[in-house]
Amino acid sequence: MDAIGQLTGGVAHDFNNLLMAVLSSLELMRKRLPDDPKLLGLLENAVQGAQRGAALATRMLAFARRQVLKQEAVDIPTLVRGMRDLLQRSIGPAITIETRFPLVVDKAFADPNQMELALLNLVVNARDAMPNGGRITIAVRQRQVPDIHAAGLKSGPYICLSVSDNGSGMDEETLGRATEPFFTTKGPGKGTGLGLPMVHGIAEQSGGRFILHSRAGEGTTAEIWLPVAPAETPADYQQLPTASAPPEASRGLVVVVVDDDTLVLMNTHSMLEDLGHIAVSVSSGREALDVLRRRKDVDLVVTDHAMPQMTGLALADAIRKEWADLPVILATGYAEMEGGSVAGWQKLSKQFTEAELDQAIRDAVRPGKTSIPAS
Numbered sequence: 001m002d003a004i005g006q007l008t009g010g011v012a013h014d015f016n017n018l019l020m021a022v023l024s025s026l027e028l029m030r031k032r033l034p035d036d037p038k039l040l041g042l043l044e045n046a047v048q049g050a051q052r053g054a055a056l057a058t059r060m061l062a063f064a065r066r067q068v069l070k071q072e073a074v075d076i077p078t079l080v081r082g083m084r085d086l087l088q089r090s091i092g093p094a095i096t097i098e099t100r101f102p103l104v105v106d107k108a109f110a111d112p113n114q115m116e117l118a119l120l121n122l123v124v125n126a127r128d129a130m131p132n133g134g135r136i137t138i139a140v141r142q143r144q145v146p147d148i149h150a151a152g153l154k155s156g157p158y159i160c161l162s163v164s165d166n167g168s169g170m171d172e173e174t175l176g177r178a179t180e181p182f183f184t185t186k187g188p189g190k191g192t193g194l195g196l197p198m199v200h201g202i203a204e205q206s207g208g209r210f211i212l213h214s215r216a217g218e219g220t221t222a223e224i225w226l227p228v229a230p231a232e233t234p235a236d237y238q239q240l241p242t243a244s245a246p247p248e249a250s251r252g253l254v255v256v257v258v259d260d261d262t263l264v265l266m267n268t269h270s271m272l273e274d275l276g277h278i279a280v281s282v283s284s285g286r287e288a289l290d291v292l293r294r295r296k297d298v299d300l301v302v303t304d305h306a307m308p309q310m311t312g313l314a315l316a317d318a319i320r321k322e323w324a325d326l327p328v329i330l331a332t333g334y335a336e337m338e339g340g341s342v343a344g345w346q347k348l349s350k351q352f353t354e355a356e357l358d359q360a361i362r363d364a365v366r367p368g369k370t371s372i373p374a375s
Contacts (some may be wrong), residue, residue, distance in 0.1 A: 003191040020351040021263035022050045028270055029356055071206065073107040073229035074115060076140050076161050083116060087123050094133030097123075101140045108159040108226040110206050115161075115224075122222045125196065129167030129220060137164040138356040142228070150280035153209050157228040164221040178212055199224065240289040253365065254278045254295070258288045258303035258315065259331075268331075271354045275361070285310030289318060298326065300365055302348075302357075316345050329366040343373065 026047050033039050080099060088097060108115075119138075126136045127207065139162045145153045179200040196212075199222070203210040207227045214220035255277045259265040265281050272279040280298075282288050285307065293297055301319060303311035316328040331348040346364040348356065 006259055018316050021267050023351055024267035024271055070111050071109050074110045075107050076159055077101040079112060079115060082139055083119060090124055091127040095127055095130060096135050098135060098137045105140055105142050107229045109229040110226050114202045118202050118224060121199055126165035129165055139329055143371060153225060158225045159228060160223050160225050162221055164222045166219040169216045169218045169220055171216045175212060177314050209302045233307050253299040256280045256288050256291055256298055258282050260307045270356055275358050285315035288315060289373055293339045300327050302329045305330050329360050329364050
């Protein structure tokens with residue numbers, strides 16, 4: 001399974017880059033196409049197809065435990081209550097949802113967006129196991145895990161989110177393969193087989209575990225175990241509105257863009273120009289450093305992370321040593337960033353849109369910062 005995860009993560013990374021090039025090209029085309037309903041319809045169809053591929057790549061990265069997580073203190077009962085209407089609409093009126101929450105429970109350390117996706121996946125799976133209707137029970141409990149635990153959890157406090165159904169259940173063979181990527185009991189066109197593997201990957205990457213209990217004819221219980229949030233983690237974190245940067249900080253910048261993938265490099269270059277910036281494209285970290293040493297008017301560097309010879313993070317660390325105040329945006333579809341400290345650098349998740357790139361630039365460039373400092 002570890003070897004499959006490594007393979008899946010590698011394939012998803014390359015797939016991510018291809019879809020990044022496709023989606024950004026379609027986005028730029030949409031701005032330039034004439035107002036022809038037939039052409040716009042074909043374009044929208046292509047965008048939807050590419051977005052489905054992007055969702056597939058995201059699930060593959062989740063299974064491989066390589067997606068970027070934004071972990072914070074999450075009140076799991078509150079998260080479930082906020083999804084109640086969406087979950088009920090997803091399963092239809094023939095199935096009822098019950099919730100069982102304790103009066104007091106600590107917050108879990110998790111990515112709230114990924115937890116919403118995981119919960120939705122589990123509820124939809126439960127629905128499919130009850131074609132004639134039934135009951136889904138969503139429960140939360142807190143447990144102190146001892147030094148030894150059968151599921152391999154480290155000792156400490158955990159929050160367990162469980163989704164139980166009274167459907168058809170799984171036999172031993174099916175249960176043993178349930179978290180394998182692309183394994184599915186659904187018919188052709190009914191699913192990719194990546195729902196449970198994605199949940200498994202999210203739980204593992206969050207420092208927890210995904211545990212399945214099931215017997216044929218007796219229903220299924222899926223449990224996501226998550227570590228309790230550390231005391232220093234800000235609770236109920238909410239993104240504060242970002243103040244708009246002054247025009248000089250968000251337009252007309254000289255941006256060095258670095259990527260070893262020619263298609264992604266070309267499209268990021270085009271998006272930067274469409275945003276009103278001057279883009280200088282290079283395919284390696286060494287080339288980027290050469291450009292920075294020649295030019296004194298660079299305002300920002302946007303770099304891919306997973307590159308041969310010099311990673312984006314290694315490039316960012318080298319830039320910090322020579323030009324301490326030059327902002328760097330690290331673009332990646334991977335969670336891991338080996339080879340240096342990510343502290344202080346702006347991160348941008350692939351695939352990114354032009355609007356997301358623009359916001360990352362606004363966040364990275366300080367007002368009044370217009371040129372690279374002297375070395």
